[in-house]
Amino acid sequence: MLKRAPHILNQKIEVLDEKLSFIVNNLGYPLSSMVRFPQCMSYTTERVKLRHLMYDWLKERGKATTALALGSLIACSDKMFIKRFVSLHPDGPKVWENIKKALSSSE
Template sequence: MGSYQNLLRVIKHNPGILNSSLEKVVKPNAAFLKECGLGDCDIAKLCIAKPRMLATNPERLQEMAACAEGLGVPRRSVMFRHALCTVKSLGNAEKIATQVDNLKNTFRWSDAEVRIAVSKHPLTLTRSKEILQRKSEFLISEVGLEPTYIAYRPAMLSYSLDGRLRPRYYVLKFLKENGLLDHGRDYHTAVACTDKVFVEKFICPHKEAAPHLAEDYEASCRGEVPTRFRFA
C-alpha cells in the first residue's frame, strides 16, 4: 500500500479484505498488479476506488486485466489503473459492449474513434447514457465541436456540464462576439484548466472592457444565463 495511512484507508473501505487469504489471494494479486506496472501508491488508489480489487479471485483479476487491454489500454500505461476500475465497475463483457455502442451512437463515433476515446479516458465508459446524451447535444449541437475533436479529448466528458462546460463556453462566446478574444481560441484549452487559471486568463484581463464578466460567469456556474451571455 505504500504507507500505513493508505493501508488504513483500504481497510476502512473494505474491512473484509482482512478475511482474504494473504498467501493465496492478496499477495498474488498485489504481485500481478505490480507486473502490470502499478506502483504501491497506484495499487492503494485502485483499492480505495474499488475496495474488493485485492480480494478478487486471482484468475478473475487476470481476466479483468486482459479485458482492460482489450479496450486499447496496454499494461504499464498511465491509464491502465483507470481501465481496471472501468472493467470492475461494468462487471462483464456484455455491459462493456453496450457502453461502447452507446458511445458510438451518442457521439457519432466510428469504432476507431471509440477506441481512441476509451484508451485516453477509460472511465468515459462508466458515464450514464443520460449524462452523455446531454453533453453530446451541448458539445456538438451548441458549441459546434466535431465528433473526432471530442474523441481525442474525452476528458471533457468528465467535466460538469452546468458547472464547467457551459459557463466557460458562455464566457468564450461573449469575448469573441465582443471582439475581445480571437475566434480561433481553442475551447478545450479553456475547459481543461483549473478555475483559478481560467479566471486569470479569460476574465481578469478584460475587467475594464467587460466589468460584469466575473459576476456573469459566477451566475452561469449557478445555472443562470445572464442577459449579456444571450446572443441571437
C-alpha cells in the same frame, strides 16, 4: 477515446448523451474534438456552458480568438481560466460573476 479516458464509462449513457449533444449541437464543436480531447466528457455541462458563455462574451468584444480548442477552455483550473480569459477585459470579472449567478439560479 476509451484508451485515453476510460473513466468516462462510469457515467450513465443519458449523461454522456446530454454532454455530447450539448457540445456538438449547442456549441458547434465537431465530433472529432471528442476524439482529440475525450476528457471533455468528464466535465459537467454547467462548467462547459459557463466557460463557453464567458469566452463568447470575450469574442464579441474582440478580446479572444475565434478558434479555440475545447480543452483549452475547460481543462484548466478556475484560477487559470480567470487569469487566461476573464481578466482579458476590464469588465470580465463582473461579467464572469453575473454569468455564474445566472446559471446557478436557472438550475
